[in-house]
Amino acid sequence: MSTPPSQPSAPRSPWRDARDRFARNRAATVSGLLLILITFVCIVGPWLLPHAFDSTDWNAMALAPGLTNSHWWGTDESGRDLLVRCLMGGRISLMVGILATLSSVALGTVWGATAGFLGGFADQWMMRVVDVLYAVPYLLIAILLVTVLGRDFYLVVLAITAFSWMDMARLVRGQALSLKRMDYVEAARAIGVSQARIIATHIVPNLLGLVVIYTTVTVPAVILTESVLSFLGLGIQEPMTSWGVLIQEGAQTMEVAPWLLLFPAALLSTTLYCFNFLGDGLRDALDPKDR
């Protein structure tokens, strides 16, 4: 070049491309905003509302929802305000759902990608560990964990993580096995890129579509698992609550007080729909072919 490249305009980064693609997907954008809104209300709501989640209003037991009094979503049979309880439950459910999903997806992806990419002895050994863990009845372990270590919120997250990462690991391993035979991985090896870097820059990004989709399936599963654990007395305990617990209690009084089921169920399903649309949007945003 007679004039050396006068600081060529830097090409757009792939992350900006991804953001642009995401912004163009209306369902995903709306879902993302709605999720943020739900989370925000769950965090802030209980402080602003006039009722505490565990205080009993003796004058309003099993009150139907209405705007005439301060219990807009009604109360349960103990006279506790349903709106506040739903928001408190949302804190727990969202936290468990997001924390447990993130940790199990992270663990499963790394484990599966490493096993699949390394192959051979490492693969055999790592997948046998997964097989052994599959064979352990998870309720038994959860009960043992809680009996030994006592009841704790983070223990619930840990217990759920410990038993949900294996599916992810298996899925990812299969995908990684086929990815590592791709020409571009071979090309990276021929260039001399280190194994760790190949996993980080070629294998994991190309797994993202699968991971994101599986994550959106895992979030609802995790939220529901938490309610099972709570039902067995291992998770969240009265008067603290979660969406799973509220739905379970509501289902028992469905005939007489349907609002106790409808409100938490509506909240949970809205959240799950949002996660699904968000997942679809993320998957498409991360795939450059979807321009």
Added chain:
Amino acid sequence: MAEPSSASMLDVKHLGVHFETPDGRLDAVRELSFSLSKGQTFGIVGESGSGKSQSMLAILGLLAAGGHATGSAHFEGRDLLRLAPYELNRIRGNRIAMIFQDPMTSLNPYLTIERQMTEVLEIQKNATPKAARSRAQSMLEAVQIADPVRCLKGYPHQFSGGMRQRIMIAMALLCEPDLLIADEPTTALDVTVQAQIVGLLRRLQHNFGTGILMITHDLGLVAGLCDEVMVMYGGRIMEQGSAQALFDHPSHPYTLALLNAAPRLHGEQDALIAIPGAPPNLAQMPPGCPFAPRCALADARCTLAPELAGESHRRACHWPAGEVSIQQIQQIQPQRAEAEAEAEVEAEAEVEAEVETEASAGINSPTTPLLRVRELQVGFPVSGGDWPWSPSVTLRAVRGVSFDLEAGETLGVVGESGCGKSTLARALMNLVPFQAESLRWFNQEMAPKPDATANTLAWLRVRQQVQMVFQDPLASLDPRMNILQILSEPLRTHEPHLTAADRLDRVCALIERVGLDRHQLDRYPHEFSGGQCQRIGIARALVLRPRVIICDEPVSALDVSIQAQIINLLRDLQQEFGLALIFIAHDLTVIRHVSQRVLVMYLGQVVEIGARAALFDNPRHPYTRALLASVPVPDPRIERHRASTALVGELPSPLDPPSGCAFRTRCPIAQDQCAQASPVLAFKGGSEGSGQTQAACWLA
């Protein structure tokens, strides 16, 4: 336009194919008219996107969803485009049969050959199972399958590609069709097997009088087989005439360009006359002649679509036939190229200076070869039997290969698929485990396994100085990285001290040298055509300024016109950067064009190695001779009178190679001694000299 004679069997008039897509209407075929008489062989030639396959699918009523056909296609008086599906089903497979490119995907892997063959007869001819079976058996005999009874009981995966294509042909001919449509029937096959299939088609046509409609991209294939040839581009007919007339007096710029873009087996060629630009994009067709954007002779008149004019030899071009010649195209094209080249000269000089300083600082004296390989072996364990506990056996893909690579030279490696040439390339880069008596890169002994740290570092240095270019241009680029990331990866790995701006500078300087634009750096691989992807692959190989590039079939996935661009680019870059190339290909014409020395492989062994001129003009090994004799030449006179020197049989299984000389099972001159011991490479027929090759043969 030729009047359809009374004998014409298929008469296509004004055939158009378009697709309704969300992005609008795509015209795949426009104004296609031709007729085919009984027993004639008609060739349709074109590159990808020319509409040659779509027009045949339209005639057969097999267009994909969203496709619409207009015009007419009369087959024995009935318009195929207006027949009801059940009427078409009577004709398809019965009166008109088809052979497709990939014989593996067109056979059902879950059914035996017998089941698939008899099904056709039972449906179309209401044959009894017994009659159908004996008919199938005699048809397999007609396509020269050695053991038809055993073949009928087999499943598709048990046969090689060539065998499967024979079975497909037998199946197509079961109902004695009047017309056989062959869509790229030999493209997936090796050149020796291709020669067998072409011979077979010719003989079958002679015996059964079947009309053949042959669709291909290979002008050489058409020259030998077809009476009438049509050249298509961008959905339109460019030129049509008898094979003799078309190859003797090609008068359309596209035909001329296509004929001259392909490397040849005889005569001298300096640089291939590449056709500039990319294959036609259906979404952005120019208003007039579709070839105009790539045509050296294009002028203002070409914005109007030219009429297809002429009697027996039709052509669609504004230029009078006498005024179009390859010399003219050649004269105009370099002028354009020069103007572009001048801008690059200074940049090149800059780079060259750097290369020179690096080279002079190199550790090697010029006499030591860059690469010295002795007795290289690669084996893969494969399961040995039907049961999980059957002991595994070793598939020896490379069996004792030795050669040297000198600085700045191009070593061509040629052989049929399964000969171990790609495995050899991977072993040289330590991408597959290997054993070797000695493997020295840049005068340093390399251990096969990277267990010791020192070794890994040594391999890392090799991987800095030796780069690879792969066969499938798109698959070798990570779909989630943009071009800048792809081209930066080698720099990040080997020159981590560079800043992002430094990397951008290096990449920008290179991207223009390989013929792309720096504004394309933030695009992704799928947005580029195959040829452009291969340019990116080459740029990635060059960004570290290596001394050696190993090219594994770099042009075999590309159209002929694009192939010439890439070959010319590699040649220029080699001279510019003083690179040594190991060029692997199955195409002998390409190898002849690019190489200084050539190595011929068969079943994991080197059967002949020597200087290009000696090997191509005076081949010693019977395998090399057979390979050379199998290459089709775009000249009907040579092709028609070619003695049938095609090799018989197929490549033996590498799991159980023949004793002694591996080639003896297919060798025309094999004798008893060939089974006893394997021959070693030696100079044949006199003393060692530049006009001699080394061949591994007892009898040469």
